[in-house]
Amino acid sequence: MVTKLELLPAVDVRDGQAVRLVHGESGTETSYGSPLEAALAWQRAGAEWLHLVDLDAAFGTGDNRALIAEVTGAMDIKVELSGGIRDDDTLAAALATGCTRVNLGTAALETPEWVAQVIARHGDQIAVGLDVRGTTLRGRGWTRDGGDLYETLKRLDSEGCARYVVTDIAKDGTLQGPNLELLRNVCAATDRPVVASGGVSSLDDLRAIAELVPLGVEGSIVGKALYAKAFTLEEALEAVSS
Numbered sequence: 001m002v003t004k005l006e007l008l009p010a011v012d013v014r015d016g017q018a019v020r021l022v023h024g025e026s027g028t029e030t031s032y033g034s035p036l037e038a039a040l041a042w043q044r045a046g047a048e049w050l051h052l053v054d055l056d057a058a059f060g061t062g063d064n065r066a067l068i069a070e071v072t073g074a075m076d077i078k079v080e081l082s083g084g085i086r087d088d089d090t091l092a093a094a095l096a097t098g099c100t101r102v103n104l105g106t107a108a109l110e111t112p113e114w115v116a117q118v119i120a121r122h123g124d125q126i127a128v129g130l131d132v133r134g135t136t137l138r139g140r141g142w143t144r145d146g147g148d149l150y151e152t153l154k155r156l157d158s159e160g161c162a163r164y165v166v167t168d169i170a171k172d173g174t175l176q177g178p179n180l181e182l183l184r185n186v187c188a189a190t191d192r193p194v195v196a197s198g199g200v201s202s203l204d205d206l207r208a209i210a211e212l213v214p215l216g217v218e219g220s221i222v223g224k225a226l227y228a229k230a231f232t233l234e235e236a237l238e239a240v241s242s
């Protein structure tokens, strides 16, 4: 149980570049250069976590596996890895990078038996990404519906899932503020820690998410706001430090 909100600066990789998308839609990329440089910059700024995403693997347009392994290997901080981790081979490759945990999206919707097995086998190293539009989960690069958020949450809870990364797709990459109501509702539906994702635009947004720590929000992913220089990571860490 954390008392202070953890921040996870994001590095999303597409075609070898660090990018940000709007609503997670392919084709909306803004490029921010080298993923390794971005990750090292967040580490130098004091991050304790990195949220590293292979977008090509998530979209099914190839993968950046070697680069993701290079970036993870270069980090002294904890790494949460996601995108395209859907079977034994991709999970083994992800865990072999030395990452702290992986975040499963599509697999939790399409191959629930496999996900139950890997939760049982790997425990805290497995998080599930609940990527939602309204209360409908989306998989395969957020292009396909994958069932009801709360039914899936109930199933995953019963299987022992350690934590959830909750993304409001409508907010992601928009700088429109987080969906606090969604976070409150998910926290009310599970006793597992929740990592918030999508929409952070200001230090006040982070303070508002930090107020949900007593409800079960453990961390927040921060992406576009950092790349757009709405604030620095140092300022963000300071804002949630008490």
Ligand SMILES: O=C(O)c1ccccc1N[C@@H]1O[C@H](COP(=O)(O)O)[C@@H](O)[C@H]1O
Pocket: 012, 021, 023, 024, 025, 053, 055, 057, 058, 059, 082, 083, 084, 085, 086, 103, 104, 105, 106, 107, 129, 130, 131, 139, 140, 141, 142, 172
């Ligand atoms: O992070 C994004 O912007 C994003 C956009 C579109 C698809 C996925 C995205 N991110 C991460 O990918 C995993 C899902 O990958 P998969 O379904 O397991 O292959 C998701 O949890 C997000 O962390």
